[in-house]
Structures are given as C-alpha cells and as structure tokens.
Amino acid sequence: MTAQLIDGKALSSQLRADIARRAQALKAQGKVPGLAVILVGDNPASQVYVRNKVRACEDVDIRSVLERHDATMTEAELLARIHALNTDPAIHGILVQLPLPPQIDSHKVIEAISPTKDVDGFHVASAGALMVGEPGFKACTPYGCMKMLESIGMRDLRGRHAVVIGRSNIVGKPMAMMLLAANATVTICHSGTKDLAAMTRQADIVVAAVGKRHVLTADMVKPGAVVIDVGMNRDDAGKLCGDVDFDGVKEVAGWITPVPGGVGPMTITMLLMNTLASCEGLA
Numbered sequence: 001m002t003a004q005l006i007d008g009k010a011l012s013s014q015l016r017a018d019i020a021r022r023a024q025a026l027k028a029q030g031k032v033p034g035l036a037v038i039l040v041g042d043n044p045a046s047q048v049y050v051r052n053k054v055r056a057c058e059d060v061d062i063r064s065v066l067e068r069h070d071a072t073m074t075e076a077e078l079l080a081r082i083h084a085l086n087t088d089p090a091i092h093g094i095l096v097q098l099p100l101p102p103q104i105d106s107h108k109v110i111e112a113i114s115p116t117k118d119v120d121g122f123h124v125a126s127a128g129a130l131m132v133g134e135p136g137f138k139a140c141t142p143y144g145c146m147k148m149l150e151s152i153g154m155r156d157l158r159g160r161h162a163v164v165i166g167r168s169n170i171v172g173k174p175m176a177m178m179l180l181a182a183n184a185t186v187t188i189c190h191s192g193t194k195d196l197a198a199m200t201r202q203a204d205i206v207v208a209a210v211g212k213r214h215v216l217t218a219d220m221v222k223p224g225a226v227v228i229d230v231g232m233n234r235d236d237a238g239k240l241c242g243d244v245d246f247d248g249v250k251e252v253a254g255w256i257t258p259v260p261g262g263v264g265p266m267t268i269t270m271l272l273m274n275t276l277a278s279c280e281g282l283a
C-alpha cells in the first residue's frame with residue numbers, strides 16, 4: 001500500500017485564503033486584526049520563525065507589530081511590555097517567541113499575556129479551557145493537526161484509537177486533549193513507555209511529536225493508519241526531516257504528512273486563524 005499524502009502546504013493555502021477573506025470583511029467594518037510579535041535576543045532560529053510569522057500576516061491582511069528587544073532585557077521590562085499590549089485595543093494577539101534569555105522566566109511571561117490575546121494557546125487558562133471543553137485559544141501545532149484530520153474527513157473520531165508520542169505542554173498534551181474532544185480513544189506515550197511499538201500498532205491515528213528521527217518505523221504502524229509527523233529534525237545531510245521514517249511508513253499507512261510541507265505550514269496558519277478569531281470576538 002502507498003499512503004495518500006496530507007499536504008499541509010496546500011491545506012494551509014486554502015485556509016489562508018479564507019482568513020484573508022475574513023480579514024477583508026473585518027476591514028469593511030473598520031477593524032484590522034493586529035498581532036504583536038516579541039523577539040528578545042538574536043537566536044538565529046527564532047529570527048527565522050519570527051520573520052516567517054510576520055510575512056504570513058502580511059499575506060492575509062493581518063497587521064503585525066514586531067518588537068525586537070536586546071538579549072539583556074530584564075524580566076520586569078518584558079512584563080511591562082506585555083501589560084501595555086494587553087490593554088492596546090489595536091492588538092488582538094500577543095506572541096512571545098521562545099526561548100527567552102535565561103534571566104527571564106518564560107512561564108511568568110506567558111502567564112502575563114491576557115488569555116483573551118493568547119493566540120499561541122500556551123497560557124494555563126487556554127490549556128484549562130481545552131481540558132474542560134470551554135472556548136479558548138487552541139495551541140497552534142495540535143490545532144493544525146486536527147485541521148489536517150478534518151481535511152481527510154476525520155472530524156468525529158468516535159471508535160478510533162489515537163496514539164500521541166510525546167507529552168510536551170505545547171504539542172503532545174494539547175494534541176491528546178483535542179483528539180479526546182473529537183471522541184477518539186487516546187493513548188499518550190513518552191520516554192517512559194515500555195513498548196512503544198505495541199502501542200502504535202494498535203493505533204488508527206499516530207501523532208509523532210518527539211524530536212528524534214525514525215521514532216516511528218513501518219513495523220510500528222497498523223496498515224491503513226493515519227500518521228501525522230510533527231517532528232522537525234535534520235538528517236545526516238542537514239536536510240529537514242520528521243520523526244517518522246517516511247519512506248518505510250508510507251508503504252503501510254493509509255495517510256501520511258510529509259516533512260517539510262506537512263504540519264509546519266499548518267502551525268503558522270493556525271496562529272493567523274487564532275488572531276483573526278480574536279479580532280472577530282470568536283475565541
């Protein structure tokens with residue numbers, strides 16, 4: 001069997017076209033969605049991520065305000081900026097690019113963002129809302145994975161078993177919660193899982209969010225399963241690759257996401273979606 005591809009780039013383009021249309025409709029009412037992006041220091045990867053986010057905003061008529069601060073910025077200074085943005089009516093979303101320099105407590109900073117502007121979905125209030133099924137911003141990467149499942153007709157996951165590999169606060173845990181909310185039976189695996197393959201072989205849906213190459217190989221996948229690869233790693237030649245042994249797994253799975261061109265573009269798209277929803281008053 002050769003799996004069908006879930007094309008994150010194509011799906012992103014469709015969703016971004018819809019976001020642009022909705023942003024235009026807001027403009028007609030005199031409203032412009034605004035995203036504040038805060039970068040502290042000069043981490044090269046962070047600079048690339050921030051640049052991509054700002055560019056993506058421009059393409060869909062979301063106004064982005066990029067704040068670059070020195071690596072020496074103090075925690076108090078950053079908190080003061082967050083408080084100012086929290087009360088700025090032109091700003092509907094606040095994103096603080098992680099990691100932050102060591103003198104700043106990331107958790108404290110994220111918790112300082114108003115939950116009404118937490119478009120990354122990392123605030124405890126957003127995580128809690130997801131947990132209890134209340135409205136709130138959803139973490140962008142798992143939200144994008146859910147959209148990918150929906151795009152292949154998998155909206156209600158009743159009767160399906162989903163296995164999530166990884167339990168970080170920004171991917172694995174919210175992913176599991178979203179799958180549960182869609183009525184899947186969910187298993188979360190991590191570095192302490194005894195027999196990972198025994199778990200994944202039972203899964204109708206596997207989401208790999210580990211950050212290690214070849215965590216999921218063909219022998220670990222049930223024929224026809226949906227495989228979503230969140231991982232971002234480099235292969236020996238320095239090329240971007242995921243957690244899944246793509247060449248092997250595509251011969252067994254029913255559906256598979258590529259890396260690059262899979263979950264990556266969806267993450268930024270869901271950030272745009274959250275910012276738009278915030279301006280629309282829907283989140």
Ligand code: NAP
Pocket residue numbers: 141165166167168169170171172189190191192193196209210211212215230231232233263264265267
């Ligand atoms: P993380 O915080 O390092 O979490 C990794 C998780 O994998 C942990 O829960 C860890 O278990 C688990 N793990 C490690 N080795 C394992 C093994 N051999 N078997 C089973 N589980 C194992 O990473 P993250 O932030 O969630 O990110 C995961 C990956 O997704 C990274 O490659 C990251 O770059 C990528 N990512 C991609 C996007 C995107 O937009 N495409 C967005 C976010 C992240 P323990 O908890 O027991 O340590």
